[in-house]
Amino acid sequence: MAAVSAPGSTLRVGCIGAGKMARGVLGGLLLSGKVPAQQMTVSAPSGTNLQYFRAQGCHTTHSNISVLYESNVIFLATKPHVIPQVLVEISSAVTSDHVIVSMAAGLSLQTLEELLPDGVRILRMCPNLPCVIQQGAVVFSRGSCAGPEEADMLKDLLSACGMCEEVPESYMDIHTGISGSGVAYVYLFAEALVDGAVKMGMPSAIASRIAAQTLLVSFFLTSRPTAAL
Numbered sequence: 001m002a003a004v005s006a007p008g009s010t011l012r013v014g015c016i017g018a019g020k021m022a023r024g025v026l027g028g029l030l031l032s033g034k035v036p037a038q039q040m041t042v043s044a045p046s047g048t049n050l051q052y053f054r055a056q057g058c059h060t061t062h063s064n065i066s067v068l069y070e071s072n073v074i075f076l077a078t079k080p081h082v083i084p085q086v087l088v089e090i091s092s093a094v095t096s097d098h099v100i101v102s103m104a105a106g107l108s109l110q111t112l113e114e115l116l117p118d119g120v121r122i123l124r125m126c127p128n129l130p131c132v133i134q135q136g137a138v139v140f141s142r143g144s145c146a147g148p149e150e151a152d153m154l155k156d157l158l159s160a161c162g163m164c165e166e167v168p169e170s171y172m173d174i175h176t177g178i179s180g181s182g183v184a185y186v187y188l189f190a191e192a193l194v195d196g197a198v199k200m201g202m203p204s205a206i207a208s209r210i211a212a213q214t215l216l217v218s219f220f221l222t223s224r225p226t227a228a229l
Ligand SMILES: NC(=O)C1=CN([C@@H]2O[C@H](COP(=O)(O)OP(=O)(O)OC[C@H]3O[C@@H](n4cnc5c(N)ncnc54)[C@H](O)[C@@H]3O)[C@@H](O)[C@H]2O)C=CC1
Pocket: 016, 017, 018, 019, 020, 021, 022, 043, 044, 045, 046, 049, 064, 076, 077, 078, 079, 080, 082, 086, 103, 104, 105, 126, 127, 128, 129, 176, 180, 181
């Protein structure tokens, strides 16, 4: 199996799906300079999502299987329910030279391996919304045919979109709960602060600014040693 990070091997990154997480992860690779746009191919059914990637100079296509022919590391960035049909569509073009990285929440490595040819190097990652500003909290796990080399390669790539750690797959759904969905819980709490302030007579505009600043600073405080407080 060719090592995608072997000396002289060119890292060509593909992505099937061009939505929020695709933009966060591939956007981070572009911003960090880890992968040039000319070595990126992105597919999606509609041109809407592809516009961003086309503007960056990436190759774009409506053909998922083309991504396999042009890439050696392929991210699967469609919603989970779409992944099985995508894997059926591309399976014939997947070889041992590819590394497949699924972003799909709730789709196990076992399921992914059952839908792909034997021996394919598969990893599963869980991003979160802050990836879109390269401040994500990302975890990943290896499939049965992915080794330390693939893990090191993926960790290096994903470090471009925030914090990234390898974890046992049993942590994946936990991460999806606290971090994949966690941002929405924080927004819900912020809304509750504002609603409370408005109920007590404060205009919502200033209540929103105060709540945002309070939450923002609270997170910085948690990262300072207590002695400094
Ligand atoms: N958005 C989030 O905060 C998180 C997302 N995830 C996972 O990341 C993955 C991507 O999520 P988002 O970027 O939010 O989704 P999204 O809805 O923003 O993007 C999905 C993309 O897939 C494309 N697509 C749909 N059908 C397709 C097909 N048959 N072939 C190729 N592309 C197709 C859509 O056009 C769109 O570009 C999902 O599997 C999700 O579970 C995981 C944790 C957090």
